[in-house]
Amino acid sequence: METLYGFAELASHMIRQRIVVAPWLTWGQGQNRIPRRLQEEIERVALGLANGHWNPTWEFCLVERYPLEKDRAWEAYYETISSTAVYLSHLELGQLEVTEEMVRVAERLVEDFAETVSPQRFVSFYMLTIVYDNLQVLDHYGSMAVDDFLQGQFHRPWATATLQRELRATMAAGGIELSPAEGRVQLTALGKEVLHSLKEMLTSSGFLRHRARLIRMNNFNILEDMDLITETLGKNIPQLRKRVIELGQIQPGMTVLELGCGTGGLTFDAGLFEVVGPNGRLVATDPSTGVLAALRRKREAYQASWVEVQRARAERLPWPADSFDRVLGYAFLQFTDLEQACSEIARVLKPGGIFASLHPLHFPAQSDFFLEWFEPLIKAKPLSGNLDTLPGPDTVPAVLGARFEILDLQYVDTELLYSFPSLVVKAFVDVANVFEEPMMYLPWRAREAMIDQLIKKGEEIVRKYPAHKLVEQHPCQLIRARVRK
Numbered sequence: 001m002e003t004l005y006g007f008a009e010l011a012s013h014m015i016r017q018r019i020v021v022a023p024w025l026t027w028g029q030g031q032n033r034i035p036r037r038l039q040e041e042i043e044r045v046a047l048g049l050a051n052g053h054w055n056p057t058w059e060f061c062l063v064e065r066y067p068l069e070k071d072r073a074w075e076a077y078y079e080t081i082s083s084t085a086v087y088l089s090h091l092e093l094g095q096l097e098v099t100e101e102m103v104r105v106a107e108r109l110v111e112d113f114a115e116t117v118s119p120q121r122f123v124s125f126y127m128l129t130i131v132y133d134n135l136q137v138l139d140h141y142g143s144m145a146v147d148d149f150l151q152g153q154f155h156r157p158w159a160t161a162t163l164q165r166e167l168r169a170t171m172a173a174g175g176i177e178l179s180p181a182e183g184r185v186q187l188t189a190l191g192k193e194v195l196h197s198l199k200e201m202l203t204s205s206g207f208l209r210h211r212a213r214l215i216r217m218n219n220f221n222i223l224e225d226m227d228l229i230t231e232t233l234g235k236n237i238p239q240l241r242k243r244v245i246e247l248g249q250i251q252p253g254m255t256v257l258e259l260g261c262g263t264g265g266l267t268f269d270a271g272l273f274e275v276v277g278p279n280g281r282l283v284a285t286d287p288s289t290g291v292l293a294a295l296r297r298k299r300e301a302y303q304a305s306w307v308e309v310q311r312a313r314a315e316r317l318p319w320p321a322d323s324f325d326r327v328l329g330y331a332f333l334q335f336t337d338l339e340q341a342c343s344e345i346a347r348v349l350k351p352g353g354i355f356a357s358l359h360p361l362h363f364p365a366q367s368d369f370f371l372e373w374f375e376p377l378i379k380a381k382p383l384s385g386n387l388d389t390l391p392g393p394d395t396v397p398a399v400l401g402a403r404f405e406i407l408d409l410q411y412v413d414t415e416l417l418y419s420f421p422s423l424v425v426k427a428f429v430d431v432a433n434v435f436e437e438p439m440m441y442l443p444w445r446a447r448e449a450m451i452d453q454l455i456k457k458g459e460e461i462v463r464k465y466p467a468h469k470l471v472e473q474h475p476c477q478l479i480r481a482r483v484r485k
């Protein structure tokens with residue numbers, strides 16, 4: 001669609017600027033995560049920006065030209081600043097609670113961005129994301145009761161007003177029509193065509209993928225039972241963690257950095273802290289403050305004062321170059337931006353320093369029980385050809401190869417136990433969001449419904465298959481690499 005020209009580029013630019021349009025991020029347990037006082041400040045700033053930028057000649061162009069009202073500009077600024085503030089709080093502080101400072105940074109980023117791309121185009125892009133959500137929900141459900149659409153419960157529960165005006169406008173534009181069933185609406189052929197173009201633009205720009213990744217960020221941050229999940233699902237995880245420590249060839253007294261340490265499975269449970277010893281320095285890091293609190297409790301219990309706990313994302317490490325003899329991690333690399341993470345790991349390693357990681361590879365997706373259980377996701381046939389976002393055997397070596405010499409590459413299996421459906425679905429589908437692609441086109445409520453449906457299906461599977469059949473060998477890659485500097 002010609003009128004979408006240039007918006008994919010705008011969306012990618014927006015992601016690079018760390019600006020997000022994901023209003024649901026501001027929601028946690030059905031409540032706004034942003035304290036009332038800061039919400040009011042954002043409202044005020046959004047109003048100031050809308051008043052300063054908007055003028056009556058503004059138009060939004062999709063199929064036809066429509067006047068772009070001032071309150072749309074307000075909404076675009078308000079929702080973008082709010083969700084960006086939550087996102088930045090996670091990136092910078094590892095928490096979803098928004099601080100005043102992050103609100104200020106978000107306000108400045110959004111204002112600068114809007115001025116760079118033109119405020120009218122910024123607001124138009126926001127409108128395109130709304131039209132996408134409105135059309136996508138109808139495409140997904142086929143038709144919807146008018147009231148459900150208006151309340152936005154299935155696709156935009158965070159909307160502050162009813163979607164009356166949006167419904168009217170989209171009907172007037174010919175994208176939505178009344179369905180033959182009473183009181184319901186559905187997409188028209190034109191609506192489907194517009195949806196197709198929007199989906200293409202929002203996919204190719206990386207917007208939908210980025211929005212889906214935010215779900216993982218959100219869920220890791222509020223995850224409280226990581227130990228329970230790993231202990232229950234992975235039978236041989238303790239042994240595999242030990243393999244990572246061996247692979248690292250650590251000498252007592254070394255300076256070691258652990259990335260994605262979670263609640264301390266490698267640091268404490270597998271004994272990394274003892275291998276490094278009190279004459280060394282072990283820095284355990286993770287981006288989520290929730291898991292770090294549990295890690296600190298373990299440090300107290302073990303009285304391991306040489307273990308430092310610090311919040312950090314692998315993509316941006318807060319240490320100078322040449323700081324560590326070793327960088328290690330168990331099952332974290334698959335969640336990072338590989339290029340950025342590998343470049344940061346290379347930077348903080350001392351010359352000749354070694355990086356060791358164990359990361360899972362694609363789900364084998366071969367056992368009868370697995371194919372039957374996850375059929376709704378498999379059926380969605382992701383465009384990338386991969387059901388999950390995990391790396392293939394060549395992915396990590398190829399990226400690492402640019403800065404590292406690969407010294408050792410081994411393959412081992414994690415024995416995953418599928419007998420606890422709600423834990424399995426929570427761990428893989430919801431929290432880790434590894435089936436991101438088949439899930440990413442689902443409207444908000446449909447994503448939640450899919451999770452429930454998969455848990456129910458899993459309960460059937462557990463009744464149907466004998467327990468010994470519900471174990472799958474999940475391939476993992478172990479890698480040891482020496483930095484080239």
Ligand SMILES: C[S@@+](CC[C@H](N)C(=O)[O-])C[C@H]1O[C@@H](n2cnc3c(N)ncnc32)[C@H](O)[C@@H]1O
Pocket residue numbers: 220230241259260261262263264265266286287288291312313314315329330331332335336337
């Ligand atoms: C499967 S858990 C593994 C935890 C721990 N290594 C263990 O052995 O139990 C993955 C961890 O990676 C962390 N993680 C997610 N994104 C990350 C990133 N960009 N950089 C570093 N760690 C990340 C998560 O917060 C989570 O704690």
